[in-house]
Amino acid sequence: xxxxxxxxxxGLFAVLGALLAAYGLLSNPTLYQHSLGINVNLDWGxxxxxFGLIMIVLGRRGSLRxxxxxxxxxxxxxxxxxxxx
Amino acid sequence: MNLASIDWIIMxxxxxxxxxxxFLLKRKVKTSxxxxxxxxxxxxxxCGLAFISANLGAQEVIGMAxxxxxxxxxxxxxxxxxxxxxxxxxxxxxxxxxYGSRARSVPEYLRLRFDEKTRGLNAIxxxxxxxxxxxxxxxAMARLIQTLHILDAPFQRMNISSGWIFHVSIIFxxxxxxxxxxxxxLSSAIYNEVLxxxxxxxxxxxxxxxxxxxxxxxxxxxxxLPAGSTHSWVGMSNPHTNLxxxxxxxxxxxxxxxxxxxxxxxxxxxVQRAMAANSMSAARRTPLIAAIPKMLFPFLVILPGLIxxxxxxxxxxxxxxxxxVSEEVRAAGKGLIPAKIDSHTGRLELDKxxxxxxxxxxxxxxxxxxxxxxxxxxxxxxALLASFMSGMAGNVTAFNTVWxxxxxxxxxxxxxxxxxxxFMGRLATIFGIGLSMVAAYAATRFNNIMDMLQLVFAxxxxxxxxxxxxxxxxxRTTGHGAFLGLISGMVAAAIHHxxxxxxxxxxxxxxxxxxxxIHVYPSEMAQNFWxxxxxxxxxxxxxxxxxxxxxxxxxxxxxxxxxxxxQRLDEGQVSWYKRPATLGALVIALTVxxxxxxx
Numbered sequence: 304x305x306x307x308x309x310x311x312x313x314g315l316f317a318v319l320g321a322l323l324a325a326y327g328l329l330s331n332p333t334l335y336q337h338s339l340g341i342n343v344n345l346d347w348g349x350x351x352x353x354f355g356l357i358m359i360v361l362g363r364r365g366s367l368r369x370x371x372x373x374x375x376x377x378x379x380x381x382x383x384x385x386x387x388x
Numbered sequence: 389m390n391l392a393s394i395d396w397i398i399m400x401x402x403x404x405x406x407x408x409x410x411f412l413l414k415r416k417v418k419t420s421x422x423x424x425x426x427x428x429x430x431x432x433x434x435c436g437l438a439f440i441s442a443n444l445g446a447q448e449v450i451g452m453a454x455x456x457x458x459x460x461x462x463x464x465x466x467x468x469x470x471x472x473x474x475x476x477x478x479x480x481x482x483x484x485x486x487y488g489s490r491a492r493s494v495p496e497y498l499r500l501r502f503d504e505k506t507r508g509l510n511a512i513x514x515x516x517x518x519x520x521x522x523x524x525x526x527x528a529m530a531r532l533i534q535t536l537h538i539l540d541a542p543f544q545r546m547n548i549s550s551g552w553i554f555h556v557s558i559i560f561x562x563x564x565x566x567x568x569x570x571x572x573x574l575s576s577a578i579y580n581e582v583l584x585x586x587x588x589x590x591x592x593x594x595x596x597x598x599x600x601x602x603x604x605x606x607x608x609x610x611x612x613l614p615a616g617s618t619h620s621w622v623g624m625s626n627p628h629t630n631l632x633x634x635x636x637x638x639x640x641x642x643x644x645x646x647x648x649x650x651x652x653x654x655x656x657x658x659v660q661r662a663m664a665a666n667s668m669s670a671a672r673r674t675p676l677i678a679a680i681p682k683m684l685f686p687f688l689v690i691l692p693g694l695i696x697x698x699x700x701x702x703x704x705x706x707x708x709x710x711x712x713v714s715e716e717v718r719a720a721g722k723g724l725i726p727a728k729i730d731s732h733t734g735r736l737e738l739d740k741x742x743x744x745x746x747x748x749x750x751x752x753x754x755x756x757x758x759x760x761x762x763x764x765x766x767x768x769x770x771a772l773l774a775s776f777m778s779g780m781a782g783n784v785t786a787f788n789t790v791w792x793x794x795x796x797x798x799x800x801x802x803x804x805x806x807x808x809x810x811f812m813g814r815l816a817t818i819f820g821i822g823l824s825m826v827a828a829y830a831a832t833r834f835n836n837i838m839d840m841l842q843l844v845f846a847x848x849x850x851x852x853x854x855x856x857x858x859x860x861x862x863x864r865t866t867g868h869g870a871f872l873g874l875i876s877g878m879v880a881a882a883i884h885h886x887x888x889x890x891x892x893x894x895x896x897x898x899x900x901x902x903x904x905x906i907h908v909y910p911s912e913m914a915q916n917f918w919x920x921x922x923x924x925x926x927x928x929x930x931x932x933x934x935x936x937x938x939x940x941x942x943x944x945x946x947x948x949x950x951x952x953x954x955q956r957l958d959e960g961q962v963s964w965y966k967r968p969a970t971l972g973a974l975v976i977a978l979t980v981x982x983x984x985x986x987x
Contacts, residue, residue: 306412308434308579312586315405319398319590319767326394326763334761338598344763347594354590 307366313358316351323348390541395766402587402770406568406777409579413572420809423573424789425492425664430575432670434582436677439661440685441581444588445525445779449689449772450532453755454748456686456693457725459631460617461986463693464686468620469644472679472979474652476972479675482653483662483968484957485860487671489948492663494656495794501859501949503867504798509874511794513848514656515787519820520841522783523827529776530557530828536753538769558828561773565781566821569788570814574664577785581661584774585681591771592688598759599695612698620986633891633911642917646924650853657786669962676971683979689752696724696751699758720744724754740892780824788816839897843885850920851877851927858931863950865931866938873931880926881919890915 327345335342417423430438455463491497495514499507531554533539539553568576603609610618616631623630624639632639652658652675662674700723720727720736727744728737737745756768792813797804851874858865858873886902890912893899899915909915947953964970 306409306416306579308582311405311409311412311579312583315402315583316586316590318401322394322397322401323763323767330761330763337761338759338764339602341598343594343598344761347590347764347767351590 307362307369309358309362309365313355313360313362316355317359318355320348320350320352320355324352391538391766391769392762394763395769398763398766399770399773402774403564405583406564406580409583410568410571410576413576413579416575417571417573417810420792420806420813421492422575423810423813424785424792425660426573426575426578428664429666430578430664430670432665432673433677434578435661435665435670435674437585437681438578438581438664439658439674439678440682441585441588441778442577442657442661442782443779444585444775445521445782448685448779449588449592449775450528450749450752452686452689453693453696453752456690457697457723457746457748457751458693460613460619460694461686461690462617462620462624462630462632463690464620464982464986465632465639465643467683467686468979468983469640470648471652472683472975473644474648475675475679475682476975477649478653478659479662479672479679480968480972481951482856482860483672483675484668484954485949485951486659487663487665487668488954492793493789494654494659495790497949498855498859498870499794499798501946502865502870506855506867506871506874507794507798509871510852511790511798513845515790515795517845517848518657518783518787518790519823520827520845522780522787522820522824524831524842525776525779525783526558526561526824527828527831529561529773530554532753532772532776533557535750536757536769554832558825561777561780562821562825565777565784566817569781569784569817573813574660574785574789577781578661578664580781581778584778587774588771589688591768591774592692594764595755595759595768596688596691596695599692599755602759603695603698609694609698613694617694618986620983622987627910627914632913633909634914634917638914638917638921642914642920646850646853646920647917649857650849650851650920650924654852654856655849656790657782660786660789668957669966669968672968673966673971676968676975679975680978683975683982692755693748693751696755697722699723722746724758725751726754784817784820784824787820788813791816791820843897846916846919847878847881847885847923850881850923854924854927854931858928858935859950861951862932862935863943863946863952864935864940866935866940868938869931869933869935872934873927876930877923877927881923884919884922885915888915888918 323344325348327342327348330342330344332342416427419427421427452463452466455466486494486497489497489500491500493511495507495511498510534553534557539556540550543550543553568580572579600606600609603612616623621636624632624634624636627633627635627638634642658675662671665671665674721744725746725748728747729735730737739745752772756765756772760768792809796812796816797809801808854877855870855874859870883902885899887900887904887906888909889895889900889905889907890898890909893912895901895905898912909918943953
């Protein structure tokens, strides 16, 4: 299928991670009494952001390679199609 | 529960991505193969994650945490005994026939291997089952939204009566799932399942981390739990010395063999994900790749349940209890798990021994509320909703395929154009979801009918694996044998259930409805496992006997469908670490190791 799935996964995680991390930076520390005093929004947001970015990079590389393969294939095919003329 | 804007934004971003994927994939759907089989173009790791995600419905996350709290680490048997071996078997031994026969569905394989009546029986019962399972998912999700009061505040602000919350939840979840399947078919469902897989991990991993940190790691957790609940095999020699109430033989044969192989090796809902793979080798690797995260899932879904029960019983903090909580009710709870309240009397629900009944299903929701601050709470709830939706979507995609190929194309309108079947697939998605909604509402009115249906499905499913095993590995098996075997298995299951009972149950839906009680099992679980064992054995024997008395099909017709008549696959081209046998051995070794660690 045309769409490399790592791109939407990466996109979702990058957006959600950035949102959580930003919220974690701006929020009041008293919020984190529940979570044992750890600013989990910031920490987990950064982890998700990093994961998202890695997925985007892998996904882009994957689709570039796929496109290159398709171009190579069509380049191979053209001369053979032209030969009979 | 009060959600802040950030929680809502997270949920909305997720929904936007889910529908966005549907729109992006819509352009790629041109034929019915694209819609129902994702064009057979999906890489193995994507199919693998979709394979477990489709099964990761409501019963998984909520239910496994609930049994974690109730039975302890022994719940891991549902993974390490009740899933992994079957997943390895289907990948190594059965996928060559599913994928290699070019059947488009599991019922279609049955027609190729046996005959029309066997396919019809399987297709029709499967179609009904998927619609009801999807409806049960939908119902459970709407109930959870109600119980957690997620929508109460926004509804109040908009001046809408809270009586609408249930209906809005049902309609809303139906529309989302309908949206992305209608647009992109199976590819869209698979893509979203993979997305949901990562989201569920992202939502629950911090929960396990915070919880374990709070109770002092695994050792701290062990100290706060009764001795029996941190071992999976100790005490399994006798049903009375373990919390599950089952002995090892019933567990291994009933759960590990009959039920598990019957589900993972024959249920089209999961097999469909592997059939969408881009090559035979990828199809065979699909369940094996899926097995690796699957064996680690107990840490994600069972541990929160254990932590919830190990924590000190909570004072007034923000846990959800069924209704207004008196001091008596609160004290009856355990850890984060509240006591159940009888909805008629408004008092504590007590069991036979006068002890309060706990509402274990609230383990995960209460853990989320206990540990997650605003922000992460939005993520956790989104993960929970995602798990409901992936369960629903898995059933709907399996339904629309079986309906269109195995029922509509076979019995109602054969020989139509491919475009017509593509149109029918989209239409089937709409009425499949419509029927699920009907089922969800039926569940609100007639709780017993749902219990009864699930019981009937259990009877229908239990013998299935015997039919497939004989069909694939014994060329002499005939269509009449398969069909009569299946019927006899279902009848055996029903009779066994009708004359047995579990220790604390009353005759009726829980068994003994034939009037006599021949045997009393120590637990309902043991009764279910043994019902399955009886069904399987009966199907196995009757299929063999009838096959011996009926005429088998010509051997040349069975090439590619039966083990002994199919050429061994040449794996020469695939690098060693991608070979199914290597992966399968690795998966089994790791599972054995996990069992030993948590012995």
